[in-house]
Amino acid sequence: MPTLTKLYDLKEAGEHNTRDDCWVVVDGKVYDVSSYLDEHPGGDDVLLRATGKDATDEFNDAGHSKDAIQLMEEFCIGELDPSDTPExxxxxxxxxxxxxxxxxxxxxxxxxxxxxxxxxxxxxxxxxxxx
CATH class of the missing domain: 1.20.5 (Single alpha-helices involved in coiled-coils or other helix-helix interfaces)
Structure with a gap:
């Protein structure tokens, strides 16, 4: 039985933009990285600046390793609603x-x-x- 994926809109994800509650959107998936801010090698400010928008380009430009991409799956809480994608x-x-x-x-x-x-x-x- 497939698991249901929670859908979020970009506005809702952008409302979670503090150190205690930080969500980022990468490749159409929504990640709650609040617990990872102190561990992020690039610093917490990089993740906090990525809230409220689709941060896929920034993520890809940073050249993350395969291990980093696998680690992201631990923080995935849902997907971006496809009907909400901006032009x-x-x-x-x-x-x-x-x-x-x-x-x-x-x-x-x-x-x-x-x-x-x-x-x-x-x-x-x-x-x-x-x-």
């Missing part, structure tokens, strides 16, 4: 999202080196002027 994003939406990610990444990885360089130039000018 495919347009290419302009995807391009805008990619631009935003690139801008965020640029700020994250270049802010400190640029700040250090700026302080160094100011210090150099200050000491050259004193001579």
């Amino acid at each position: 495919e994003e347009s290419s302009s939406d995807k391009k805008a999202d990619l631009t935003k990610k690139f801008r965020d990444m640029t700020l994250q990885y270049w802010a400190i080196p640029v700040g250090i360089l700026g302080i160094s130039v100011i210090a150099c000018l200050f000491f050259m002027r004193r001579k």
Whole structure:
């Protein structure tokens, strides 16, 4: 006798977005990862940012191992309701999202080196002027 699978919509899964109650959606399945947050090698913030949307792309981009994929099955609590799947994003939406990610990444990885360089130039000018 096959087991009945509980269906969830994306909105309902997105409401579970705290450290004590965290659900993520990957490949059409809903996972309650609340008890796994402290164990996740990428940190709990990665999982918390994945709530409220289909995180399949992020999951696949991270390059998870086969063991990680098998471990996920322990946390599966149901499936995403197929009638609730959003329409495919347009290419302009995807391009805008990619631009935003690139801008965020640029700020994250270049802010400190640029700040250090700026302080160094100011210090150099200050000491050259004193001579």
